[in-house]
Amino acid sequence: MNDPIRRLSVVALFLFLSLMGMATYIQVLHAGSLNDDPRNVRTLYREYGTYRGPILVDGAAVAESVAVDDPYGYQRQYTNGPVFAPVTGFYSIVYGRTGLEQAQNSLLNGTSDALFWSRLGDLFAGQEQQGASVETTIDGNLQQVAYDALGSYTGAVVALDPSTGAIKAMVSTPSFDPNDLASHDTASVNQSYAALIGDENQPMLNRAIAQLYPPGSTFKLVVTAAALEAGYTPDTKIPAPDVLTLPGSTATIQNYEGESCATDGQGSTTLADALRVSCNTAYAALGMSLQWEGIDRVARSLGFEDSFQIPMTVATSQLPVDPDAPQTAQSSIGQFDVRSTPLQMAMVAAAIANDGVVMKPYLVSTVRDNSLQVIDTTEPSVYSTAFSAQTAQYLTDMMVGVVDDGTGTRAQISGVQVAGKTGTAESGTDAPPYTWFVAFAPADDPKIAIAVLVEDGGTGATGGKVAAPIAQKVLQAALDGGQ
Amino acid sequence: MATISELRVHRGRRAEGWLLVLSWALAVLARGLVDYHADYLELGALTWYAAGFAVAAAVLHIALRIFAPDSDQVVLPSVLGLIAVALAEIRRLDFAYAARGRDTDFAGTQIGWAILGAVVFIAVLIVIRDHRVLRRFTYTAGVLGIVMYLLPAVPGLGKEINGAKIWIGAFGHSLQPGEFGKILLVVFFAGYLQTNRDALALAGPKVLGMRLPRMRDMGPLAIMFGAALLIMINQKDLGAALLFFGIFIGMVYVATERISWVVIGLVLFVVGAIGAGIVFPHVASRYDAWLHAMDPQVYSSGKSEQLVRGLFGMASGGLFGTGLGNGRPDLVPYAESDFIIPSLGEELGLTGLMAILTLYVILVQRAMRTAIGVRDGFGKLLSAGLGFALTLQVFIVVGGVTRLIPLTGLTTPFLAYGGSSMVANWVVIALILRISDQARRPAQSPETRTDPATAPSRRRPDLEEAAAQ
Numbered sequence: 001m002n003d004p005i006r007r008l009s010v011v012a013l014f015l016f017l018s019l020m021g022m023a024t025y026i027q028v029l030h031a032g033s034l035n036d037d038p039r040n041v042r043t044l045y046r047e048y049g050t051y052r053g054p055i056l057v058d059g060a061a062v063a064e065s066v067a068v069d070d071p072y073g074y075q076r077q078y079t080n081g082p083v084f085a086p087v088t089g090f091y092s093i094v095y096g097r098t099g100l101e102q103a104q105n106s107l108l109n110g111t112s113d114a115l116f117w118s119r120l121g122d123l124f125a126g127q128e129q130q131g132a133s134v135e136t137t138i139d140g141n142l143q144q145v146a147y148d149a150l151g152s153y154t155g156a157v158v159a160l161d162p163s164t165g166a167i168k169a170m171v172s173t174p175s176f177d178p179n180d181l182a183s184h185d186t187a188s189v190n191q192s193y194a195a196l197i198g199d200e201n202q203p204m205l206n207r208a209i210a211q212l213y214p215p216g217s218t219f220k221l222v223v224t225a226a227a228l229e230a231g232y233t234p235d236t237k238i239p240a241p242d243v244l245t246l247p248g249s250t251a252t253i254q255n256y257e258g259e260s261c262a263t264d265g266q267g268s269t270t271l272a273d274a275l276r277v278s279c280n281t282a283y284a285a286l287g288m289s290l291q292w293e294g295i296d297r298v299a300r301s302l303g304f305e306d307s308f309q310i311p312m313t314v315a316t317s318q319l320p321v322d323p324d325a326p327q328t329a330q331s332s333i334g335q336f337d338v339r340s341t342p343l344q345m346a347m348v349a350a351a352i353a354n355d356g357v358v359m360k361p362y363l364v365s366t367v368r369d370n371s372l373q374v375i376d377t378t379e380p381s382v383y384s385t386a387f388s389a390q391t392a393q394y395l396t397d398m399m400v401g402v403v404d405d406g407t408g409t410r411a412q413i414s415g416v417q418v419a420g421k422t423g424t425a426e427s428g429t430d431a432p433p434y435t436w437f438v439a440f441a442p443a444d445d446p447k448i449a450i451a452v453l454v455e456d457g458g459t460g461a462t463g464g465k466v467a468a469p470i471a472q473k474v475l476q477a478a479l480d481g482g483q
Numbered sequence: 484m485a486t487i488s489e490l491r492v493h494r495g496r497r498a499e500g501w502l503l504v505l506s507w508a509l510a511v512l513a514r515g516l517v518d519y520h521a522d523y524l525e526l527g528a529l530t531w532y533a534a535g536f537a538v539a540a541a542v543l544h545i546a547l548r549i550f551a552p553d554s555d556q557v558v559l560p561s562v563l564g565l566i567a568v569a570l571a572e573i574r575r576l577d578f579a580y581a582a583r584g585r586d587t588d589f590a591g592t593q594i595g596w597a598i599l600g601a602v603v604f605i606a607v608l609i610v611i612r613d614h615r616v617l618r619r620f621t622y623t624a625g626v627l628g629i630v631m632y633l634l635p636a637v638p639g640l641g642k643e644i645n646g647a648k649i650w651i652g653a654f655g656h657s658l659q660p661g662e663f664g665k666i667l668l669v670v671f672f673a674g675y676l677q678t679n680r681d682a683l684a685l686a687g688p689k690v691l692g693m694r695l696p697r698m699r700d701m702g703p704l705a706i707m708f709g710a711a712l713l714i715m716i717n718q719k720d721l722g723a724a725l726l727f728f729g730i731f732i733g734m735v736y737v738a739t740e741r742i743s744w745v746v747i748g749l750v751l752f753v754v755g756a757i758g759a760g761i762v763f764p765h766v767a768s769r770y771d772a773w774l775h776a777m778d779p780q781v782y783s784s785g786k787s788e789q790l791v792r793g794l795f796g797m798a799s800g801g802l803f804g805t806g807l808g809n810g811r812p813d814l815v816p817y818a819e820s821d822f823i824i825p826s827l828g829e830e831l832g833l834t835g836l837m838a839i840l841t842l843y844v845i846l847v848q849r850a851m852r853t854a855i856g857v858r859d860g861f862g863k864l865l866s867a868g869l870g871f872a873l874t875l876q877v878f879i880v881v882g883g884v885t886r887l888i889p890l891t892g893l894t895t896p897f898l899a900y901g902g903s904s905m906v907a908n909w910v911v912i913a914l915i916l917r918i919s920d921q922a923r924r925p926a927q928s929p930e931t932r933t934d935p936a937t938a939p940s941r942r943r944p945d946l947e948e949a950a951a952q
Binding site: 005034035 | 733738782797801810811840860870871875878
């Protein structure tokens with residue numbers, strides 16, 4: 001009877017081995033997909049129950065988790081919430097996450113693969129799992145100045161370091177306080193959320209990166225770059241009729257308030273003067289003579305029609321598809337189907353400031369685990385070379401002209417040469433125009449490039465009147481901070 | 484049957500003593516961690532628990548020294564290790580339920596059951612001084628076993644809990660007599676097979692190269708087996724039916740050494756399993772929940788919800804687990820009983836689960852080693868049968884919750900909350916230790932070898948007749 005008993009004990013062992021195999025399959029091999037299953041509420045509970053890493057600006061937390069005595073364990077708190085909301089986003093037990101809270105979630109909550117060793121260390125040290133801290137590129141002071149400068153306007157400001165692409169400020173107004181949504185009181189969260197969603201000013205919309213606007217005259221920088229690349233110089237004479245009749249139609253293009261911008265008797269002006277006074281008819285004609293392909297190529301190399309992760313996803317700025325001549329004329333002054341995010345226009349300014357080299361924009365500089373080990377650093381990277389350094393130099397000089405004695409004089413800073421460009425874009429019938437200002441300073445050694453957008457500057461608003469003064473304040477603060 | 488294999492035996496019970504210290508440390512540590520994580524750590528209470536566990540372990544150890552001095556030394560520490568982990572996990576679930584407003588004291592009750600089980604364990608060792616006396620009660624055990632299974636059908640006594648009619652109410656408690664019926668039937672099989680093994684193995688017509696047993700040898704076995712199986716199926720106790728079937732096949736194989744029995748058994752099993760799926764809708768829905776567990780429709784219909792929630796728990800535990808008290812095992816229904824394995828898997832991780840399964844492997848392999856070492860055939864069959872029963876019980880429960888096989892209701896020995904299972908499994912352990920005491924006792928005098936119970940006691944003219952053909 002011993003032989004069958006031996007065989008039976010082998011069978012028993014085999015049965016146990018198959019159990020061990022199945023347990024291994026579930027707990028290791030198949031665990032990922034089971035944990036990701038939306039029906040598995042554990043992942044959610046655990047996430048709220050563990051310490052979530054902070055989001056830092058200038059080394060101080062603008063979003064952090066504080067231990068509280070309730071079932072969730074930790075309360076997310078936002079410092080200066082409305083100012084930094086476009087950066088942090090919110091973290092809600094009811095409505096999920098947005099902004100960096102969403103884009104860097106796995107690092108903040110500590111589940112990222114990059115934190116494996118850190119987790120292992122916590123395990124052996126008997127500490128609970130902790131999320132990583134995310135240090136942003138934001139300059140807190142600049143962010144505050146930009147927020148204050150926008151004031152009660154609805155709009156956005158984006159400031160970039162042109163040489164790296166680091167985002168120094170990203171403001172969107174009106175804003176909201178993420179603390180209202182991070183509360184653990186579900187009823188009050190629901191109430192706040194409903195109010196924010198119902199608000200026609202869309203306070204939760206991040207206008208800097210998530211909304212597309214016609215760029216108006218600021219798009220003339222792109223057209224100018226294309227012209228310079230095609231062999232034009234700032235002194236090249238271009239036609240500047242008072243009224244431009246679009247080919248094949250009776251539609252016309254006029255200048256702002258019907259002014260004439262011809263500087264000689266023959267109805268022409270120079271490229272530099274056309275940009276300085278933002279001459280619509282000259283640019284419409286220029287665009288048509290350049291043909292759309294040339295403009296399209298420069299625009300794409302500046303980032304149009306591409307999606308960026310900063311790490312939040314930036315809305316894709318759009319260009320018209322196969323425009324005919326009248327559409328090309330419209331597009332050349334930033335109307336028709338041209339749509340851009342404020343970030344995209346800041347990138348245009350930054351490219352000019354950076355000798356034609358476009359840097360990839362980014363918002364996160366360093367990620368550190370809870371023992372302050374750096375686990376990720378964003379290295380500045382080149383996105384493309386949009387145009388030559390010569391073109392960039394010409395554009396810089398021309399943009400200095402805009403601020404010195406053109407449409408952008410309200411952006412002047414004493415003792416510093418500012419290069420800028422205004423924009424005023426039709427937002428639709430009868431509604432006040434979108435006003436823009438893109439700029440960088442100092443012109444000879446650019447430290448900061450910005451784009452300002454104001455959705456509603458009131459009647460008679462122009463980029464020069466509304467947006468330029470805001471840009472001036474931000475540039476001034478950036479240059480003061482840099483000294 | 485005459486094969487006797489001498490065991491290399493470590494005498495004395497010192498090794499057991501040290502291993503018991505380990506399981507005591509495990510118990511105190513686990514409970515301490517649970518209390519600590521629940522912010523409920525009171526050193527006074529923990530000290531009482533530590534002292535109580537130590538006393539229980541010492542009493543058991545001394546009882547073995549007195550009543551079964553040569554028995555296997557690793558079995559008791561393994562059992563106490565399993566109980567130690569389970570008591571901590573069940574207490575942890577009490578805390579979790581309390582946090583959700585459900586007042587339970589499963590852990591306190593379970594401690595009571597464990598103590599009762601230990602008392603019964605010692606009683607069995609005292610009363611049954613030689614396992615061979617059980618052979619005298621072969622048929623008594625068989626009839627009693629069937630009666631145990633039938634008890635829940637008695638009006639007024641039986642209670643239906645969660646769809647299974649396997650409970651009886653007694654003294655304000657619910658009792659599963661089937662747990663004890665299982666042991667009695669194993670005793671019956673061991674006795675009957677020991678007596679009739681040659682007839683079953685050798686006599687009978689040959690069909691397709693396999694020798695089928697004669698009806699008169701097979702009859703009592705078939706009746707007993709069929710009756711028990713029918714009762715279990717009628718009570719919708721599928722896990723127990725599967726367990727019972729497996730034990731039967733295993734024991735018949737050991738007794739007859741004929742693989743044909745296993746083949747016939749497996750064929751019958753497959754036919755039966757498919758047939759049951761067609762005939763009984765509740766079996767079909769079990770298959771559905773097994774094969775399509777993750778299917779949103781099956782899940783939302785509730786068929787596989789419990790199973791999948793258990794899988795989620797185990798998955799979230801991963802390799803090292805969330806730590807005792809840090810998981811959410813309470814999100815699985817019946818986390819303290821049927822689904823204690825996923826609870827442990829979640830909080831102790833794959834590592835902890837492997838350790839627990841290894842403790843079972845040790846228990847089973849010691850039972851099998853005892854079967855090989857013991858000299859009498861009845862002891863061999865009983866020990867192997869009990870060991871295999873333990874194996875199958877763990878396999879059916881753990882296989883069910885890990886989706887290896889369809890989920891059926893069975894208790895995890897020593898882990899799951901529940902008194903009948905706890906006490907019954909203590910009896911199983913007592914019997915195994917009783918046999919191992921015999922197996923490991925040095926053979927000093929010839930009397931022990933020619934025990935009247937195992938010596939040929941009667942002639943079998945029918946066998947001689949069959950062999951002559």
